[in-house]
Amino acid sequence: MSEASDNLVIAGRAFSSRLMVGTGKYASMEQMVRAIELSGAEIITVAVRRVNLDRSKESLLDHIDLKRYTLLPNTAGCYTAEDAIRTCRLAREAGMSDFVKLEVLGDEKTLFPDNEELLKAAKVLVAEGFTVLPYCSDDVILCRKLEDIGCAAVMPLGAPIGSGLGIRNPYNIRLIMDAVSVPVIVDAGVGTASDAAIAMELGVDGVLMNTGIAGARNPLAMAEAMNLAVRAGRLAYLAGRIPKKLYATASSPIEGMI
Amino acid sequence: MQITVNGETAVIAKMSVLDYLRTLEIDPARVAVELNLDILPKAKYAETVIADGDRIEIVHFVGGG
Numbered sequence: 001m002s003e004a005s006d007n008l009v010i011a012g013r014a015f016s017s018r019l020m021v022g023t024g025k026y027a028s029m030e031q032m033v034r035a036i037e038l039s040g041a042e043i044i045t046v047a048v049r050r051v052n053l054d055r056s057k058e059s060l061l062d063h064i065d066l067k068r069y070t071l072l073p074n075t076a077g078c079y080t081a082e083d084a085i086r087t088c089r090l091a092r093e094a095g096m097s098d099f100v101k102l103e104v105l106g107d108e109k110t111l112f113p114d115n116e117e118l119l120k121a122a123k124v125l126v127a128e129g130f131t132v133l134p135y136c137s138d139d140v141i142l143c144r145k146l147e148d149i150g151c152a153a154v155m156p157l158g159a160p161i162g163s164g165l166g167i168r169n170p171y172n173i174r175l176i177m178d179a180v181s182v183p184v185i186v187d188a189g190v191g192t193a194s195d196a197a198i199a200m201e202l203g204v205d206g207v208l209m210n211t212g213i214a215g216a217r218n219p220l221a222m223a224e225a226m227n228l229a230v231r232a233g234r235l236a237y238l239a240g241r242i243p244k245k246l247y248a249t250a251s252s253p254i255e256g257m258i
Numbered sequence: 259m260q261i262t263v264n265g266e267t268a269v270i271a272k273m274s275v276l277d278y279l280r281t282l283e284i285d286p287a288r289v290a291v292e293l294n295l296d297i298l299p300k301a302k303y304a305e306t307v308i309a310d311g312d313r314i315e316i317v318h319f320v321g322g323g
Contacts (some may be wrong), residue, residue: 022323032321047322050264050315051282051289059288060319076322089297090317094290161323188323210323 006234008206010183011099011131011152013070015042018200019230020072020185022210026219029063035213036069038223040231045072045101045210048091072133074101079114081121088125100125101155101187101208103135111161115142119149126150135187138172140179147180154180155187155208158199162211164191167198174202193222193229200233201241259310276303279316289318 007014020043026032036044046060064071073091078084081104088100104121106114113136125132131152136142138156146154156176159165166189167173177184183205190196190212199207207230216222260269270278275298279286291298292315298306308314 023321024323026321045323046319048290048317049320051284051318053264053266053282053316059285060321061288071319073319074322086292086295090290090292090315091319092290093297093299094288094317094319208323 006238008183010133015070017042017227017230018206018234019196019226020045020206020208021213021223021226022208023060023064024210025214029058029060031219032214033063035219035223036064038220038227039213040227042068043070043072043099045074045208046095047076048073048087048094070099071095071097072099072101073097074135075103075121077105078103079105079117081117081124084117084121085124088121088130089128092130098129098131099133100130101133101135102151113137113157115139119145122146122149122151133185138169138176140172140175143176143184144179147182151182153183153185153205155185157188158186158195159189161188162215163189164195164212164215165189166191166195167202170198170202173199173204177203190226193225196226196229197233197236200230201236203237206230259308261308261311262313264314264316270308273308274304275306275308275314278308278314279303282316284316289316291316 008018017040019039019041021039021041022045023032075084075087078087084104104114104117106112115137122132122134126149133153133155134146134151135155143154158167185206185208186199186204187208190209196207213219213222286303294313
């Protein structure tokens, strides 16, 4: 299969990039814009916050080409289903799109999801016509429930948000891929290019990251590295790796030796 | 009259939501407005007049993961 025809399809919409990136933690708007370009991402996450009435009204959207990128507003910082639902409704009104990255956090230290509240919020939002992409634990049963509710994808964490610990439980991610038919996006935990490649080599449909790029010493170089890693990982998955074996197998023929 | 905007108390003259956003130099296209916990659709900014005691939230998109 060639890379050209290998689209990621979410809720009937096709995207050629399998990398989604966040817009937080950059040193400047210019750096953010350039990093997003280099990442090749088409879906970018944003947060919903109060307008600061005292400061300059410069808007993130002044810097983002909405014809080129699909916004995925998040519910970061919400600890109850109620707050997350409220945030999604505001996001839809602000962005004129139904796509939301639903996260309901359970704990400030780990930023792990409160899956009970997540399921509650997802039910309400799906009923209200949102395209819900939930950030969730790497739990097979939970992911199946999220799919049953009508979520457009599931986004299990690779490791805690911002931890850069990589894909800590690749076996669970594989089980989730087998259990659901909606796209599986690894969200959170990616620290460097090989982490993204490992996720993609497992066969997941995409990877979402923010800190891994924005927090790198050189965010622009890391954005490009992540772009290449996601594509390399995807191609390697499609290509089909060789089986792992304990002993060597010669690459050069035995026949014709002098 | 007195209202609450983004958690802060404000004293303003009677006006529409659209005029209030203009007063604050906010582009209506870039924000979402919640009036007393209900989303106010953009199409209603001009016709909706702010009342004494109203609680308004004005939000926009910022950088985030």
